[in-house]
Amino acid sequence: MIDIIIIGGGASGSFLASLLPNSHLFEKTNRLCSKLLLTGNGACNITHDEEIRDFISHYYDKKNFISPAIYSFGPEKIKEYLKSKGVDTYSREDGKVFPTSNRAETIKAALTEDIKNIHLNEEVKKIEKLDSYFIVTTTKAEYKSKIVVIATGGASYPLTGSDGTFFPAIKALGHKIIPLRPALSALTTQSIDTHKIEGVTLNNVTLLHKGKRYSGSIVFTKRGISGPLAMNLSRSIENNDELTLISAQIDRDEIKKQNGKAKCINVLHEMTALPKAFLEAIVPCPDKTIAELSKKDIQGIMEAISALKLIVKLDKLSLATVTKGGVDTAELDKKTFSSKIVDNLYIIGECTDVDGECGGYNLTYALASAYCAYKAILLG
Ligand SMILES: Cc1cc2nc3c(=O)[nH]c(=O)nc-3n(C[C@H](O)[C@H](O)[C@H](O)COP(=O)(O)OP(=O)(O)OC[C@H]3O[C@@H](n4cnc5c(N)ncnc54)[C@H](O)[C@@H]3O)c2cc1C
Structure with a gap:
């Protein structure tokens, strides 16, 4: 029996896995954080220097839902965390925050270096909830787990692995999926x-x-x-x-x-x-x-x-920067990102129906939602 299975090794899943040493991270491609490496033209606009109250206004109709997460792990906490990992950041005139290296690879290293159990090239196909545990079926094996976190991303830039193919499995667990469409698109x-x-x-x-x-x-x-x-x-x-x-x-x-x-x-x-x-x-x-x-x-x-x-x-959804739509946020606890439908299930990052404006807001949400799930899992 595994304590925690995290599905999806993007920004949110990798960060959470690095915070939870007893977790196992499953990533269907052969590397972690492929999408993160493309961000900010390879420089990674990780967050935005702004008062939290203003920061929250960049999430359209989801201000209320994302507010506790951004207050828990907003721009200052993100910069502090990166600093603790040896990554300095700077903000441009427009408020966008980047690593001083101007290389997304630096952020990836900070978010992934503490991960203990990584299963690359292993796609999760199905999750079944039994009374007190989950059965997670992958392309390689079947695992039992007490807690499952879904962090499978949206459906844009499918070559990075986030291609939207896991949404039917989330729906099969009883979650409503708000139709997907392009956001931050030309x-x-x-x-x-x-x-x-x-x-x-x-x-x-x-x-x-x-x-x-x-x-x-x-x-x-x-x-x-x-x-x-x-x-x-x-x-x-x-x-x-x-x-x-x-x-x-x-x-x-x-x-x-x-x-x-x-x-x-x-x-x-x-x-x-x-x-x-x-x-x-x-x-x-x-x-x-x-x-x-x-x-x-x-x-x-x-x-x-x-x-x-x-x-x-x-433009086509596959060419959009972000996916609008995904897991209905009404079915998630906004403080913990736990499912209101299935006990011990958490859903974080871009696979939820949250999209922010250009400027570091989407990566901030990915990390903030992961942090909220981390705190909740830790407190049991
Ligand atoms: C070109 C581009 C530039 C961007 N620039 C910025 C920027 O500068 N600042 C910003 O804030 N945001 C930016 N974004 C958006 C940001 O990258 C995403 O919002 C963020 O990466 C979402 O993180 P995530 O962990 O939720 O999902 P992803 O990073 O998409 O990760 C999901 C992971 O899950 C894996 N996966 C999917 N299904 C399965 C399965 N069944 N089994 C196992 N693994 C699975 C995928 O392979 C993928 O690795 C950009 C996006 C793009 C495409």
Whole structure:
């Protein structure tokens, strides 16, 4: 009989296994923390320097659910823990916290070095609950365990191992699975040709979606838009939704007052400080001079700069940074992450229906939920 079986060797499962020496960690791929190694472009944005009250506001409608976990093991505790493992961190101007090494490998080492019992290349296929213990069936054997923790992640970047295939087994235990969909995903659009402006960033712009205003920065990609603003919004986008991009506010009369001989694109660049490449891609008559602009041209310019309509589509779930949906949080105790359906079962990390914004919030949640389960298991 094993005391504790942890299923999934990502950030949350590995951290928990390192805190619980009597646990056995099962990971279906041949290495731990594959997804963590991709984070922050390989530098790992592990958390965010922010007052806890503000920190919590980055989890959309899950503020109440995640609050006890973030208060137990928020940004300060994470930095302290890493420091105790010899990993120094620093925060960038925008608050994002990274290891000083700028290498996710450093964080992986800190989260995994104390793990005692690792079963790599061993996929858990089924969990059965008997009266006082679980039978966990893997691709290699059958194990008995008093406690089971599920940390199998979401369904994006399936090559990292978190491919969503374990959700039916969680459902079979009686848990409700909220439908999975992309979050923190890039958006595609054919409303403008973004090929020529790939990599162009617009800071402090506004997107209108279904009557609500969202502000931040976007980056154009070959097929559409990305960047924090677009990615944070993606969780509520349905295919073919309309977004209105307000890049700058511009006064119609001011345009007409400019030097008539000047090329309109140069004037607009000076008036708005928007990148020329972007203006060239959206303005209907970039080569005309100010004197040549008709009323219709000016109307077109106004709309392009202050109300550009974009019909957008979501990227595939497999390409999203985070999965929205998963185990219904109403069926979990928010202080312990124990199941309200099955005794001695815990469910942590991204396989639960929690997703945070860009900026270190998802890894923080993975670690904080693991820490809450650790405390609860320790107290018995
Ligand atoms: C490209 C990219 C960049 C990101 N950047 C950031 C960032 O900078 N900051 C941030 O906060 N978040 C970031 N994220 C999100 C963050 O990586 C995840 O939210 C976090 O890793 C989730 O941790 P987890 O332990 O819940 O799941 P995962 O890390 O997904 O781990 C789940 C593990 O379970 C294993 N598994 C699944 N099923 C089974 C099974 N049946 N048996 C055994 N093992 C199984 C999988 O192989 C996997 O190893 C990024 C994500 C991506 C894809």
